[in-house]
Amino acid sequence: MNLVDLCQRHILMDEFDFIEKLKHHFNFEILGDDCAVLPFGETDDLLITTDILVEDIDFRFSWSGPNLVGHKALAVSLSDLAAMAGEPVWAFFSVAVPELLWNEQFMTSFYEGINTLAEEFSVSIAGGDMSGSKDKFLVDCIVAGRCPRGTAVLRSGARPGDLIFVSGTLGGAQAGLRFLENGVRQEGAVDGPVRRLIKKQLQPRPEVTFSKHLGTGGLATSLIDISDGLSSDLLRLCRASKTGAVIEASGIPLDPDLDAVPPEMLRTGETVLDLALHGGEDFRLLFTVSPEDRRSVEAIGGIEIGRMVNDEETYEIVKSGDVEKLEARGFDHFRE
Amino acid sequence: MNLVDLCQRHILMDEFDFIEKLKHHFNFEILGDDCAVLPFGETDDLLITTDILVEDIDFRFSWSGPNLVGHKALAVSLSDLAAMAGEPVWAFFSVAVPELLWNEQFMTSFYEGINTLAEEFSVSIAGGDMSGSKDKFLVDCIVAGRCPRGTAVLRSGARPGDLIFVSGTLGGAQAGLRFLENGVRQEGAVDGPVRRLIKKQLQPRPEVTFSKHLGTGGLATSLIDISDGLSSDLLRLCRASKTGAVIEASGIPLDPDLDAVPPEMLRTGETVLDLALHGGEDFRLLFTVSPEDRRSVEAIGGIEIGRMVNDEETYEIVKSGDVEKLEARGFDHFRE
Known part of the structure; x- marks a missing residue:
């Protein structure tokens, strides 16, 4: 977790005002x-x-x-x-x-x-x-x-109406973590889905190449990597951009190997979609794009999952036509 | 200790060839x-x-x-x-x-x-x-x-005949450490020499301002900070520059508060000069200068302690006219 995220963490601000003091110590303009x-x-x-x-x-x-x-x-x-x-x-x-x-x-x-x-x-x-x-x-x-100069893409640049994209499939690293927590080891796992999932947890691939294409095209209006989970990192992006977001469950690209996760590795009421929504450490990029750039982003492999909306209070996921409140349930270093 | 120093450490190279392998991993040109x-x-x-x-x-x-x-x-x-x-x-x-x-x-x-x-x-x-x-x-x-561009002063630039300077008094931080090891605490010490020595150990002042004067004048041919002790850091400078060195004991600027160190805090045969020679963490600058720049360096507060010599095997200290071999007995993170 970096210090910007720390400073945005309400749980800590409730505990003490150290974070407020930190803000005075740090040069937030260049953070x-x-x-x-x-x-x-x-x-x-x-x-x-x-x-x-x-x-x-x-x-x-x-x-x-x-x-x-x-x-x-x-x-x-x-x-x-x-x-x-x-x-x-x-x-x-x-x-x-x-x-x-x-x-x-x-x-x-x-x-x-x-x-x-x-x-x-x-x-x-x-x-x-x-x-x-x-x-x-x-x-x-x-x-x-x-x-x-000036081309670093910030979290704060998203506008209402922008489309939300991710750079690849999600949930693999979290699923790998579940297998590890259940005693399965990379060296013990046979080649195939389980081994691949564990590898996604232990040996993530940063999206350096995807980012280069994105940067060259000047396509992203805002950008963050998914380190703590889509639901938490998208909320950070919304907070920074002062927008809301609505995503489509059917659009979330599930890691194809999630089929290998047995039901007993899921928590009560949890689905594999939850691994993709709230699991962190896939290190995919999450970014927003103007609607006119949709095709260009799809051409480099971007996957559309929703759109930014004007109302900051709106943070929702659409599942089979039903609208649900989206909860930020990704990893919090100081809560878990 | 930085990785360059690590790679130069014979004690480790004797133990295993990891350091040799490290060299292949690191870009030594920019290290x-x-x-x-x-x-x-x-x-x-x-x-x-x-x-x-x-x-x-x-x-x-x-x-x-x-x-x-x-x-x-x-x-x-x-x-x-x-x-x-x-x-x-x-x-x-x-x-x-x-x-x-x-x-x-x-x-x-x-x-x-x-x-x-x-x-x-x-x-x-x-x-x-x-x-x-x-x-x-x-x-x-x-x-x-x-x-x-190109003005960073390296350890490797000293030439035979260059004068050796330090930026201030030495031994204070090591003396402060001795008091701390003997149970004296900063808050317990009365104002005066002991408190000042402890402060030098706990709250060292980096020579940012001195360095700026040195850099502006283009005065130093080689430069290092004394973190592990004069005897160790001067040897590093000699090794990098492929020179030897002779220093004058009478020239070493002892911290004036070293008088406050009681004999029982010195090891057998040790003098306060040894604290200045081998004690680290004063974070003074150690540097070499062409003889013609002597006056300019003295004008900014530099203190001359010796000269660089051609023979790489010569590493000596002159005490009251007697020449002794100078031993690198400064702090070694992986030996003590």
């Missing part, structure tokens, strides 16, 4: 959304994002090896760059390493996981820091990149 | 020394540094409140910018917060410590991330800044 947007040089903006992942809170070594933790740390930050239509260029890793894990096999595997993804997107690993740790392994991934 | 030096835009280089501080390894809450931890986290990274003659512009903080410390008083105090120092040097707090922590508090401070 941006998923990244800080910093003017640098004549023609470009510098984008910087940081994401901290803590062992046994954000990942577990019983679920994934160090290479996948390295992969995910970078993937999460690359997704933040993609979420503002920026081009990632450099990455930095600060790690705190317990003595037990300070060995060649572990550290090499960790950096290999980073490196494979970094090479794919031509990101240079440009530095970082390293400390011991008394207890848990921890990694803070910083990604710096660029976009032409 | 720089204390900061990454990244070309961005037409006229400037972007400098980025990260420093991770872990509770009970890099600081203790029994020694300092959250405001001083915030101050020190930023101070360490500002010092890295100063160590390349860069201008700090933006700071980011990723923190992992144990549930016990997640309250308004603690977090407000932490950010106030950051903010006071940030305002002094006109650094904008531009973002960061926040996670829970199972156990210890942790902060990763990232500072980004700039320098005119």
